[in-house]
Amino acid sequence: MTTIYLDNNATTAVAPEVLEAMLPYMSTLYGNASSMHTFGGQLGPVLRAAHEKVAALIGAEPGEIVFTSCGTESDNTAIMSALEINPHKKHIITARVEHPAVYNFCKHLARKGYRITFLPVDNMGRLSMDAFYKALDDDTAIVSIMYANNETGVIFPVEDIGTALRERGILFHTDAVQAAGKIRIDVKTLPVDMMSLSGHKLHAPKGIGVLYIRKGTRFCPYIIGGHQEHGRRAGTENVASIVGLARACELAMENLETESRHVSRLRDKLENSLLAKCPDARVNGDVKQRLPNTTNISFEYVEGEAILLRLDEYGICASSGSACTSGSLEPSHVLIAMGVPFTALHGSIRFSLSRYSTEPEIEKVIEVLPPIIKELRMLSPYGREKLSGQLCKP
Numbered sequence: 001m002t003t004i005y006l007d008n009n010a011t012t013a014v015a016p017e018v019l020e021a022m023l024p025y026m027s028t029l030y031g032n033a034s035s036m037h038t039f040g041g042q043l044g045p046v047l048r049a050a051h052e053k054v055a056a057l058i059g060a061e062p063g064e065i066v067f068t069s070c071g072t073e074s075d076n077t078a079i080m081s082a083l084e085i086n087p088h089k090k091h092i093i094t095a096r097v098e099h100p101a102v103y104n105f106c107k108h109l110a111r112k113g114y115r116i117t118f119l120p121v122d123n124m125g126r127l128s129m130d131a132f133y134k135a136l137d138d139d140t141a142i143v144s145i146m147y148a149n150n151e152t153g154v155i156f157p158v159e160d161i162g163t164a165l166r167e168r169g170i171l172f173h174t175d176a177v178q179a180a181g182k183i184r185i186d187v188k189t190l191p192v193d194m195m196s197l198s199g200h201k202l203h204a205p206k207g208i209g210v211l212y213i214r215k216g217t218r219f220c221p222y223i224i225g226g227h228q229e230h231g232r233r234a235g236t237e238n239v240a241s242i243v244g245l246a247r248a249c250e251l252a253m254e255n256l257e258t259e260s261r262h263v264s265r266l267r268d269k270l271e272n273s274l275l276a277k278c279p280d281a282r283v284n285g286d287v288k289q290r291l292p293n294t295t296n297i298s299f300e301y302v303e304g305e306a307i308l309l310r311l312d313e314y315g316i317c318a319s320s321g322s323a324c325t326s327g328s329l330e331p332s333h334v335l336i337a338m339g340v341p342f343t344a345l346h347g348s349i350r351f352s353l354s355r356y357s358t359e360p361e362i363e364k365v366i367e368v369l370p371p372i373i374k375e376l377r378m379l380s381p382y383g384r385e386k387l388s389g390q391l392c393k394p
């Protein structure tokens, strides 16, 4: 059975070009870039070139790029840095729909005595700008708002937020882990101070991330040790992954517009066909301001996990809005924040496409999913009762 991989917001396949670029640094060129000898020292220019290539993807300068171990580390580091350099400020503003890398970290900081404002979103997942302006005060150390949401793909008004914060001299961090490589980002015009990226969301390997730190931004490292990354992130450089990420950024930049058209056309075909074939299905999130590769669809009166298991039988990989935590199925905090009704909360499925997604794959999902929904609704007493007479057209 071939795999139909539509879970690219979870992770992506390493591009063959990326793997090819990495291989020498996992075999013959295994030196430590900090070594005095030529064998290790030859990696210095390689790392410098990688900074340049990653910087180019977001319009940054090479010196503004710091390699980390993942998007989560970048997010934690940005927030901690703001708190360290503003020790008298105890307030953080973020959103209710952030990835756990920010959301749970802020909850952790709340337990340590910081005051956190989790901004609400409307039923289309859009941030309340009124609440944002009201939340700002002299005690605010940092605002961390994601560029685009991982579950719904909704894109946030980072430019407006950054402009407001710059006027007030408040630090702004954005988690662009899902946005980078999918939509054009240019920090030359975007008023952000720090931005997080993650390699494995753009066809580089797992375990490599980036924190963009605008030149002139006061910064305090989170991982302390050696002098790597100009003293901003200690730890021997993961040269192979850094090279891989640099190659992935080049590829993303070269193909951004073509890829965006490719994935959005297939995504729209999938979404429209499923909505047409399945009654009581709805798209979660603002469809106008959305990443081109993502759709989050709720099939009411069925369990997302049951759908995923059935799709898995066909080799189709997607993900659900619920997280199976310690035996209990908790609905997604993102969909809860959006006020998605109970009947739709548990039946949400996220499809996220990539440059490797194909038309036949999408057609296969359109063929197999509606009968699965119909069958699962027949099994559910609530679904049967509610939907008698108007089940999915196979």
Ligand code: PLP
Pocket: 009, 010, 069, 070, 071, 072, 073, 075, 099, 101, 146, 148, 149, 150, 175, 177, 178, 198, 199, 200, 207, 208, 209
């Ligand atoms: N932020 C967002 C929006 C994400 O989607 C993810 C991963 O899913 C992360 C942060 C964490 O990135 P990493 O897996 O590299 O730690």
